Amino acid sequence: MLRSGNERRQKAAPSSWKLLVFSVGGRRLAVKTDEVAGVSQWKESTPVPSETPFVSAVMRKDETVLPVFDLAGLLRVSVRGDDRLCLTAKHPRGPMAICIDGEMPVLQTLDPAAIRPCQGEAFDALGSFTSGLDDVPIIALSKLGSSDQT
């Protein structure tokens, strides 16, 4: 269900970064595809009273229960679209569900030279790159929810 952002469909160099570009609250973000377990329709979540920042719900996915990371809350935005999507993140503590905008994510291959250091974000970032007029940070999904801020 993902579109490819590489119009010329060149074979990626081994060192290229394969990214999934999506949006939350209209803000464009990227993650490395090898940190993504899948993208699916968002299902209703069950609130779980919690003291862990931005982890306060769970969601059933088939026979498993995934914790929900509130990335929109971390970014202080609201998820857009009636048909929101669920990005399932691979995480050292187990898979995590993240609600993202209904706009279909795009696969993109990026030359590492295009990646710049990224600072000042509310999350751990692997870097950022420019896409059109946007500066798109690359979220380190494996570190989400593990730093002091998140």
Add this chain to the structure above:
Amino acid sequence: MSLRAQRSGSTPLDPGLRCVVVWIGPSPLAFDADAVDGLLTADVAGNASMVIVQDVTYRPVDVAGRLSLQAAEDGPDTRVVLLTHGGRHGSVRVDRVEGIRDVERSRVVPVPPQFRGEEQTWYRSLLVFEETVALLLDTTWVLQGAEVPEGETRCDRSRGGPRVINVTPELVAGKVREC
């Protein structure tokens, strides 16, 4: 008022877990049925701060407040759940009782490790139902909220102490059983 058990899952011989599923605000919660002595309607319980049934005193536990849940106003579905565990007793006001559920062990799953705060002591596990997930409360943690406040050793009604009701056993929906 009787409670009927529903079975969740397909293996009838799985000993599983019997629980009482309730709602407070938007969250489905569950108590281990072994700890539930009975249920009172809001009409019977009123606003009493303590409930006595057959000489057992159940002190109120504000689970909604401790979980920062916005409980509904008292209504016809409001119930007070009477709990006993480890020699402690307490009563918990809930928005409504969904019923008794038998849950297969395979559908009792641990709280994901991403929850790494105090909540690890609030829940024993998660219960996976057909479409939703209920949070099985740790009864020991729940009843810690029923401890006698410091300085209060007994109920002193003559000096304007807590309002107490004595409930006759007939008004309590008794120990849960499969119907």
